[in-house]
Amino acid sequence: MIRLLTRDLKLAVRAGGGFGLALAFFLIVTVLVPFGVGPEAGVLAPIAPGILWIGALLACLLSLDRIFATDYEDGSLELLATAPIPLEAVVAIKALAHWITTGLPLTLAAPLFGIFLNLPGPAFGALALTLLIGTPALSMIGAFGAALTVGLRRGGLLMSLLVLPLYVPTLIFGATATRRAAEGLATDAPVTLLAGITLGALALLPFAGAAALRINLR
Amino acid sequence: MALLVLDGVGCARGGLPVLTGVSLTLKAGGALILRGPNGSGKTTLLRTVAGLQPPIEGRIEAEPDSIAYAAHADGIKSTLTVAENLAFWSGLFGTADIGPALAAFDLATLRDRMAGRLSAGQKRRLGLARLVVTGRPVWALDEPTVSLDAASVALFAAAVRAHLATGGAALIATHIDLGLDAETLDLSAFRATHAARTAFDEAFT
Numbered sequence: 001m002i003r004l005l006t007r008d009l010k011l012a013v014r015a016g017g018g019f020g021l022a023l024a025f026f027l028i029v030t031v032l033v034p035f036g037v038g039p040e041a042g043v044l045a046p047i048a049p050g051i052l053w054i055g056a057l058l059a060c061l062l063s064l065d066r067i068f069a070t071d072y073e074d075g076s077l078e079l080l081a082t083a084p085i086p087l088e089a090v091v092a093i094k095a096l097a098h099w100i101t102t103g104l105p106l107t108l109a110a111p112l113f114g115i116f117l118n119l120p121g122p123a124f125g126a127l128a129l130t131l132l133i134g135t136p137a138l139s140m141i142g143a144f145g146a147a148l149t150v151g152l153r154r155g156g157l158l159m160s161l162l163v164l165p166l167y168v169p170t171l172i173f174g175a176t177a178t179r180r181a182a183e184g185l186a187t188d189a190p191v192t193l194l195a196g197i198t199l200g201a202l203a204l205l206p207f208a209g210a211a212a213l214r215i216n217l218r
Numbered sequence: 219m220a221l222l223v224l225d226g227v228g229c230a231r232g233g234l235p236v237l238t239g240v241s242l243t244l245k246a247g248g249a250l251i252l253r254g255p256n257g258s259g260k261t262t263l264l265r266t267v268a269g270l271q272p273p274i275e276g277r278i279e280a281e282p283d284s285i286a287y288a289a290h291a292d293g294i295k296s297t298l299t300v301a302e303n304l305a306f307w308s309g310l311f312g313t314a315d316i317g318p319a320l321a322a323f324d325l326a327t328l329r330d331r332m333a334g335r336l337s338a339g340q341k342r343r344l345g346l347a348r349l350v351v352t353g354r355p356v357w358a359l360d361e362p363t364v365s366l367d368a369a370s371v372a373l374f375a376a377a378v379r380a381h382l383a384t385g386g387a388a389l390i391a392t393h394i395d396l397g398l399d400a401e402t403l404d405l406s407a408f409r410a411t412h413a414a415r416t417a418f419d420e421a422f423t
Binding site for chain 1: 312
């Protein structure tokens with residue numbers, strides 16, 4: 001399993017792997033928003049938590065269809081399905097590799113990008129924390145969506161539509177926790193719910209993803 | 219000892235039955251060549267044997283994790299080197315050494331070449347070398363000699379012979395003569411009855 005993880009990370013970092021794409025997209029969103037809505041601190045500060053979370057979510061969405069599509073096209077997915085490693089583990093490992101190459105960099109970069117949007121001081125910690133807790137759910141749900149649509153031509157569009165509603169709870173609780181922190185309120189409840197969603201996704205979706213892959217490989 | 223037994227197996231492609239009542243036995247050291255015209259269900263049967271799709275009837279008996287499947291696509295990552303590609307599969311299948319596999323398919327001189335820079339025949343050889351590192355007894359091969367030149371076909375035949383000599387078995391769908399001492403099974407004899415097909419076809423005519 002470690003082999004699969006290191007291979008996926010290697011593939012992501014090498015030419016054409018798409019590493020950095022999510023980060024560049026996130027940077028573009030956060031840089032463009034002040035141009036769009038105006039640079040006044042009073043305008044930017046209230047919307048900063050929401051914009052940062054939406055930016056991170058869309059950046060995550062950008063690279064989802066690659067999770068299984070490349071392996072499906074060159075035939076490795078069939079070979080992985082016949083390898084002595086459960087398909088559930090393949091789905092979980094692929095989601096983990098996706099998180100390491102998109103979710104983790106987004107989490108680390110978000111506080112820096114928060115400065116561009118005049119994010120209030122107390123919210124920086126909450127932003128990093130909620131992204132750290134929430135982005136694994138985004139990768140796991142995304143891996144499930146990618147497994148559902150693998151093998152479809154231009155499946156990316158369908159996958160985005162399938163995955164977006166599943167992303168809504170994570171977005172709501174992540175952005176709420178960050179906004180409450182910015183206003184100096186308690187964040188326990190939304191952070192706990194966010195963690196609950198992530199744990200639920202991690203526990204259930206590898207099985208759902210593997211079942212979807214089995215059907216799509218037939 | 220039989221490594222693979224098929225008993226009255228039927229399989230479907232795209233929801234339509236293509237084969238029915240296929241029975242065969244593969245013993246250690248035995249090879250079986252599947253023949254049949256295009257569309258006769260060779261690939262479908264091999265995918266069923268590999269466990270990628272369930273049979274619609276009959277039984278398939280084999281030890282769990284005993285079948286190595288090689289499809290039309292080789293599953294090669296173009297941004298990894300030849301050695302990295304093979305090392306990944308050998309690690310996944312828990313076998314240690316990729317040296318013999320590289321030697322068997324004359325890939326030693328290409329080991330640090332990016333797989334994306336290989337020719338079609340070299341890629342095919344890399345895909346077949348993967349079979350050696352799986353360490354599994356039964357090889358299910360789908361048109362293994364596509365884009366191989368005569369010398370490479372000889373290398374492949376030698377690799378299959380070596381595999382059979384160590385107690386393995388092979389089920390090969392191919393159109394060419396590999397020079398193996400193997401039985402031949404013509405799949406056109408097991409074609410599913412036309413009832414299911416024509417009913418479907420009539421709906422569209």
